[in-house]
């Protein structure tokens with residue numbers, strides 16, 4: 244990886260953002276969203292190995308893990324019709340759309356679980372950046388947006404997202420399950 248690699252440049256800048264805005268999530272998300280918007284403005288840097296979809300389910304490839312696990316960078320790759328379960332993150336997150344489009348259904352957290360239906364549905368288009376966190380809204384389901392080909396987004400989370408214990412939700416039954424997502428690369 245050369246020093247001109249956009250991902251490497253992003254990681255260096257994001258490391259500074261995480262250090263500078265430690266303890267101020269709103270400022271961190273503002274600065275990080277600006278950086279991530281710059282990264283996904285061009286689609287010429289993601290290694291092909293981390294852009295490969297799979298027939299059975301969406302894929303998540305770890306691109307970078309901070310040495311102190313203060314943040315992780317992951318590529319998510321969807322084929323048409325693929326979607327995540329409804330899930331939480333339990334940390335701040337930024338989602339930048341690199342290729343294609345995705346649909347995000349946001350759920351409200353209630354005293355008994357989550358809302359029966361999404362409180363808000365929006366489409367993430369190429370170059371756009373979305374945000375999640377327990378402070379601003381942390382439960383959603385994400386699906387391929389319907390255009391031809393794979394949809395790819397670049398995610399940044401304030402933890403080693405593949406290793407932390409999180410939850411999926413079934414609004415029909417109220418069932419909450421723990422899961423650890425892992426990564427699809429080693």
Ligand SMILES: [Fe+2]
Pocket residue numbers: 330331332383385
């Ligand atoms: Fe998510």
